[in-house]
Amino acid sequence: MLKISNLLATIQNNLILNNLNLEIEPGKLHIIMGPNGSGKSTLARILASDPEVKITSGSIFFGNKDITKLNPEEKFNLGIFVAFQNPTEVPGVNFASFLRLAYNKKFNANLSPIAFKKIAEEKLCQVGLLPNFLDRNLNDGLSGGEKKKGEILQLLLFNPKFAILDEIDSGLDIDSTKKIFKIISSLKDMGIVVITHNVGILSYLNPDFVHQMQNGAIIKSAGAEIITRIKNEGYGK
Numbered sequence: 066m067l068k069i070s071n072l073l074a075t076i077q078n079n080l081i082l083n084n085l086n087l088e089i090e091p092g093k094l095h096i097i098m099g100p101n102g103s104g105k106s107t108l109a110r111i112l113a114s115d116p117e118v119k120i121t122s123g124s125i126f127f128g129n130k131d132i133t134k135l136n137p138e139e140k141f142n143l144g145i146f147v148a149f150q151n152p153t154e155v156p157g158v159n160f161a162s163f164l165r166l167a168y169n170k171k172f173n174a175n176l177s178p179i180a181f182k183k184i185a186e187e188k189l190c191q192v193g194l195l196p197n198f199l200d201r202n203l204n205d206g207l208s209g210g211e212k213k214k215g216e217i218l219q220l221l222l223f224n225p226k227f228a229i230l231d232e233i234d235s236g237l238d239i240d241s242t243k244k245i246f247k248i249i250s251s252l253k254d255m256g257i258v259v260i261t262h263n264v265g266i267l268s269y270l271n272p273d274f275v276h277q278m279q280n281g282a283i284i285k286s287a288g289a290e291i292i293t294r295i296k297n298e299g300y301g302k
Contacts, residue, residue, distance in 0.1 A: 066091050066256045067145075067227050072123035074111055081107045081118070083281035089227065089256040094249070094270065097260045098292065099278030100300045105260045106150050107281075109231040113137055113147040127227070142171065144226030148216035148233055150260075154204040160215070161185070161199035164222060171223055188221040193244050209236025217245055220252075229258040234266075246270055264296040 067089040074082040082104045089095055099105055110118050111125070114137045125133045127143055135143075155163075165181040168174065176184070186196050192214045204212050213233055220228055230249070234242050246269035249257060259270065267289055275291040276283045279300065285291060 066128065068126045069108075070124050070126075072111070072125065073121045074107060074123075075119050075121055076107065076117055081281055082111070085123070085278075085282050087276065087283060089258060091226070091256050092254050093256055093273040095256075095258045095274045095276060096266065096270070096272045096292070097258060097276045097278055097283075098262065098264075098295060103278040104281040105278055106231055108278075109147055109149065109229050109260060112140070112145060112229055113149070114140060141167075141223075141225075146220055146223060146225035146228040148213075148220065148228065148230040150231040150235070152204045152212045152216060154202075154206070156202055156205045158203040158205075159199075160201050160203050163203050164199070164219065167219075168222055185218075185222065188218055191221060191248060192218050193241060194218065210238065210241055213237055213245070214241065217248060221248070225255065227256040228252075229260070231260045232262065233259065234261060234263055243269060264292055267292055 069085060069087045072082050072085040097105055107118055120133060124131060127145065132140055164185060165176060165178060168181060169176055185199060189196060189198060194214050204215065213236055233245060237245060250270060272289060274286060275289060277285040277291055
């Protein structure tokens with residue numbers, strides 16, 4: 066599904082990703098862990114086509130298509146979704162209008178505000194948000210937990226083929242964390258990468274693969290035993 070090969074990337078001429086390789090298959094859940102500054106969020110930003118991150122070499126393929134240089138809308142239309150660690154606040158942009166326009170674009174639909182609201186309210190209930198959430202502006206004035214629930218709301222609405230979720234559990238209380246991870250576990254056909262520092266994540270998710278990042282590269286890939294080792298020993302060893 067997604068194949069990243071020998072990826073080097075910089076931010077303001079500083080090397081952040083250094084020969085990173087990763088392959089995700091449909092229906093597989095991957096977890097990426099690593100110390101601060103190891104490049105985890107930069108990987109998510111690359112998949113979102115953040116213009117501040119410059120790819121200097123390597124490639125990213127989605128299926129048989131080279132997406133290394135595609136823009137965010139092109140990746141979104143292919144079925145790629147990125148949930149950010151710190152979702153951007155956009156004052157003056159209504160959440161319902163934003164979601165409806167994106168939904169109609171994604172599925173080549175022409176839903177009215179009322180018709181879309183019926184679809185969205187079902188997803189709101191799953192995530193644990195009230196219907197009036199749609200009346201608010203895009204991430205503007207929302208708590209950290211509300212922003213993360215809003216990201217999962219979009220994930221459910223747009224139903225991508227692949228998603229990378231950057232610290233999706235930060236800012237959530239224990240009940241919301243359980244709810245969000247239960248949703249993620251239910252998405253059986255989607256390739257998913259969860260970036261996290263939560264060493265207790267095995268209480269919520271059963272990953273197929275776990276990767277440890279350090280100095281811009283994946284230095285270890287295996288199963289859940291990586292998380293157990295990190296929990297007991299930290300990243301130093």
